[in-house]
Amino acid sequence: MAPRLLVYSRTTGYRHDSIPYAAAALREIMGEWTVDHTEDPAALESPLERYAAIVFLSTSGEVLTPKGRELLAAHMESGGAFVGVHAASTTEYDWPYYGELVGARFDRHPEFQPGKAVVEDADHPATRHLPGVWDFTDEWYDFRTNPRGSVRVLLTADESSYEGGGMGEDHPLAWTRTQGEGRVFYTALGHADEAYDDPAFQQHLRGGIMWAAQGD
Template identity: 45%
Template sequence: MESSTSFRILVFSKTAAYRHESIPAGIEALTRYASTSGSFCVDASEDASLINTSDLKKYTVVVLLQTSGDFLDDSQVAALKDWTQNGGGLVGIHCASSGMKSNTWYGGAVGAVFTAHPDPQDGIVKIEDTDHVITKGLPTKWEWFDEWYNFRSNPRGKVHVLMSIDEACYKGGAMGDDHPLAWCQENGGFRSFYTSLGHFSKAWDDDHFLGHVVRGIQWAARRL
């Protein structure tokens, strides 16, 4: 369904390292939401040749769905950077922070670089900004089962932290007293949203998680 007020997103899920089994579930959930809501339209691809100056002009937002490893070459990263500098919005899901680890621009655009995680386990997500549109409707203390990502450095101060976790509620945290999980930023003229949640396929069946991602897409598109 496409309307005069909708916009188009590219759900891009190319992997060059670890591949998440939840990728099809994410594509299906976003496509289903788009078809019923009419708020945006979805193209899904793993063809990196689409990441060029001409093709990217069709999209308001690029969703990096579980991208990993060096999934783009230098010219494709440059095209993505140029597109964001002309107003394109980025959304990173979970493993997107493990992509392009040696590229400084990409790491800054996503917000942080993944290092490791403990075994998946229960935890309690703290919503730090309950007034932000991306966290609208989420429980203040959100019980969730996931891989709790550790990052190379704490992004707080460079991004607006939306959610965090107290490492005392699970085993294997490596970031100390301040462990952000999701954030947004307006960086160099574009909007970027990242959530580290979403390892498992069943996450996409959860209304809180899907709403969190959808509102992040709409925020990145400047519709919220």
């Protein structure tokens, strides 16, 4: 039986126009996997073990019910897989566990513009295909705190390559971490439709999802 992926994209704050395009792209990116895309919080109110991984795709604001929070936390502590894409870090600000799960909370971003992402860890499935310096166009999220020390940093932003960066020389963009017995992958990239047409970004997402679901 093909692995099953839950893509959740509910928003109660800012809504990215790219969500429908990105959700459709994930079906293509994951190939043989069965992909369920929903914005219904009831989807997270039943046992989540049937999913090989859960993707929060540019979610924003408070998107889970109390039961959904309880089940997601239990799922991760017992070995689940969670992937956060782009605005997933702008989600569930009122739930401390979620901030820990993702690794850092969004603070601000400069204008959408070209810049350079630097591969810090080339041994991970989400980054091993990338050049050492990756030219990309995105919003280059700043975070309220630097997650380094509690995460495995995969990509950093070269703030000298774009205007308006606010974190300085050490600016993580993508990382992994463990939560209980579960695995978490987060990437701050993925603002626009065009990102999901980029083969390098597609492999970045697939590698992160596969790692979260199956390990290295």
